[in-house]
Amino acid sequence: xxxxxxxxxxxxxxxxxxxxxxxxxxxxxxxxxxxxxxxxxxxxxxxxxxxxxxxxxxxxxxxxxxxxxxxxxxxxxxxxxxxxxxxxxxxxxxxxxxxxxxxxxxxxxxxxxxxxxxxxxxxxxxxxxxxxxxxxxxxxxxxxxxxxxxxxxxxxxxxxxxxxxxxxxxxxxxxxxxxxxxxxxxxxxxxxxxxxxxxxxxxxxxxxxxxxxxxxxxxxxxxxxxxx
Ligand code: ATP
Numbered sequence: 001x002x003x004x005x006x007x008x009x010x011x012x013x014x015x016x017x018x019x020x021x022x023x024x025x026x027x028x029x030x031x032x033x034x035x036x037x038x039x040x041x042x043x044x045x046x047x048x049x050x051x052x053x054x055x056x057x058x059x060x061x062x063x064x065x066x067x068x069x070x071x072x073x074x075x076x077x078x079x080x081x082x083x084x085x086x087x088x089x090x091x092x093x094x095x096x097x098x099x100x101x102x103x104x105x106x107x108x109x110x111x112x113x114x115x116x117x118x119x120x121x122x123x124x125x126x127x128x129x130x131x132x133x134x135x136x137x138x139x140x141x142x143x144x145x146x147x148x149x150x151x152x153x154x155x156x157x158x159x160x161x162x163x164x165x166x167x168x169x170x171x172x173x174x175x176x177x178x179x180x181x182x183x184x185x186x187x188x189x190x191x192x193x194x195x196x197x198x199x200x201x202x203x204x205x206x207x208x209x210x211x212x213x214x215x216x217x218x219x220x221x222x223x224x225x226x227x228x
Contacts, residue, residue, distance in 0.1 A: 001064045003028045003151060003182050004049070009058035011041075011048045011206075018044045019055070022208045024201040028150075031173075031183045033193050035226060036203035042186045043085055045203065046155050050082050051075050063150070081149025083140045085156045085186075091129030095120055098128050098139055099146050106148030113142040116172050134165030141172065152176070153184045158192070170196065190226065202226070 002025045011019040019041050026032045034042045047053040049060045052072050060067045067075055076082070089098050099110055099120070114121035117138040123131060128139055137157055144152055154173070158166040170192045176183060177196060187193045194200075194214040202210040202225045210221055 002026065002061070003030070003063060004184070005059070005061040006045070006049060007059045009045065009048055009055050009060070011044050011053055011055045013044075013053070018206055019048065019058075020206040022048075022058070022203065022206070024208055024211055026151075026182065026184065026199070029180045029182055030198045031177050031185065031196055033197040033200040034184065034186050034203060035190075035193075035200050037226065040203040041206040042203055043155055044206070046082065046153055046184070046186065049075075050080060050153070076147065079148075079150035080153065081144035081147045081151065082153045083137075083144045083155065083157055085159070089128040089131075089136055089139050089143065091127065093128060094125050095128055095131070095139055096124040099142055102143040102146040104147050108145045108148045110146075113145055116145070116175065117142055117168075119168075132165075134161045134168070137161060137165070137169060138172075141169070145176075151182045151184060155186045156188065157185070158187055158189055166192070 005025045007023050009019050009022040010017065022041065022045050034045060036042055044053060048055040050072055051067060051070055062078055062080065099113055119135055120138055120142055123135060128136060131139065141157060158169050173183065173196055185193060185197065197214060199211065199213055200217065201208050204225055210225065
């Protein structure tokens with residue numbers, strides 16, 4: 001059974017159609033990238049699969065279960081941990097409190113998150129709204145992990161961060177991959193992204209147009225679908 005299967009996804013914002021048929025699937029333990037230029041539907045695909053934006057047609061199956069009709073919190077409880085674009089933490093809670101409110105039983109504990117991101121341990125009693133952007137991003141990832149997700153989704157997790165912090169986030173992603181964590185990633189830094197993913201699906205005007213391993217991504221495909 002696949003971890004995630006998305007078939008024929010069509011999503012509208014009001015009367016304006018954003019997705020015109022998105023198909024892709026991923027196995028347990030895979031790290032998959034959703035790629036494509038700005039506005040091609042990556043965030044909308046993620047929002048649709050988490051049911052934050054309902055889709056008009058198509059199916060999302062997670063471990064064989066159809067997610068149709070479920071509320072976003074039910075999707076989260078099934079094991080999909082989303083780190084949304086523009087990270088949202090509870091600013092008036094401390095780092096530790098932010099992590100603990102997300103905790104569910106499973107292998108991910110406060111200690112393990114602190115080992116993955118030692119900066120969070122150093123800042124444990126600080127209010128999260130006093131953290132740097134990069135630290136807030138680490139906290140957002142740590143919070144998602146505390147829910148012990150079968151699938152972790154990272155939407156632009158390194159956007160707008162200093163290079164050193166970006167490297168720390170990519171290092172954490174590689175470590176998670178080594179540990180067998182399934183991850184779906186959207187990120188604009190292609191070089192780092194292609195080093196870590198097993199497969200990519202490219203979106204063009206709301207449709208999935210290419211799926212393959214990073215090694216199969218030819219210059220022609222890059223120019224056609226990813227060039228600026
Ligand atoms: P980016 O990298 O810029 O985030 P993306 O590939 O994630 O791009 P989406 O954000 O999914 O793309 O946008 C897909 C399409 O849906 C775009 O045409 C966008 O203008 C439109 N869209 C996105 N959000 C909304 C919204 N809340 N209301 C109306 N249209 C929207």
